[in-house]
Amino acid sequence: MTMLNKKISITTERPAVFAQHHQHVGELSLSLLDPEEDSANLHxxxxxDYARFWNMAHCSKDEIAAFYTKLNASGHAASYMGFFQGEPTFIVESYDPRHDQVGKHYDLETGDWGMHFxxxxxxxxxxxxxxxxxxxxLSFHFSNPLIQRLVVEPDIRNEKVHELNRKVGFISARPIExxxxxxxxxFVTRDAFYNTLEQDIKE
Incomplete structure (x- = not known):
């Protein structure tokens, strides 16, 4: 696949909340997102066009900063910036589905958690x-022993993400509005995700 465009660069060192090394790629890390500092990159x-499924193309930098400030202060969600070689590379939203609309579309279980990236x-x-x-x-989320299953709800048209999700063990349930x-x-359970890693090693 591909790595980031360096049009906008922020190389300020931030404490990592999680880091993982990948063979042939290198280290990827997660730090708490800084709404003000990161809003230019996010905008x-x-x-x-590739980010159309994120549904925030209409937002200004100030609106993006305000959105993530509110999300981080909610008490049931958090946002993270992912880094590679010191550069902002991906964003993660991590949330409790009990406080999200997706939680109204399935039977919640203890240990469920949601994420977007x-x-x-x-x-x-x-x-x-x-x-x-x-x-x-996924390794970051499952490092929390309270999280047993992750739920995602990507746009049904986003075939690239569906294929990627399948590679890490997600099982599709059904379309929802x-x-x-x-x-x-x-959904993906902790065991299903780790099984994909073991299978990858065997292959």
Whole structure:
């Protein structure tokens, strides 16, 4: 896959909340998102055509900063910036589905958690780059012993993400109607994710 476009660069060191090394790719890390500092990068990403499924192309930098400030202060969600070689590379939203509209579309179980992610625009090809990113994101979530299952609801038209989700163990449940999209409700358990890693090693 590909790595980020360096049009906008922030190299300020931030404490990492999680880091993981991937063979042939390198280290990927997650830090708490800084709404003010990161809004320029996010605006650049969100307004590109490839990010249309993120549904924030209409937002200004100030609106993006305000959105993530509110999300981080909610008490039931958090946002993270992912870094590669010191550069902002992907964003992660992590949330309790009990406080999200997706929680109204299935029977919630103890240990459920939700996440969204978006990768920065491409700059150069790195085989397995996006797969390494989603593996880092899932490893970060499952490092919390309280999280037993992750739920996602990508736009039903987003075939690239559906294929990536399948590679890390997500099982599609059914289409659901959310306020802003028709989504494909999907789940992955801790064991299912780790089984994909073991299978990859064997292959």
């Amino acid at each position: 650049d990403w969100f307004t590109r 978006l990768v920065a625009p491409p700059r150069q090809k790195i085989p397995g780059f996006t797969l390494s990113i989603i593996r880092t994101i 959310l306020e802003e999209k028709t989504a494909l409700l999907s």
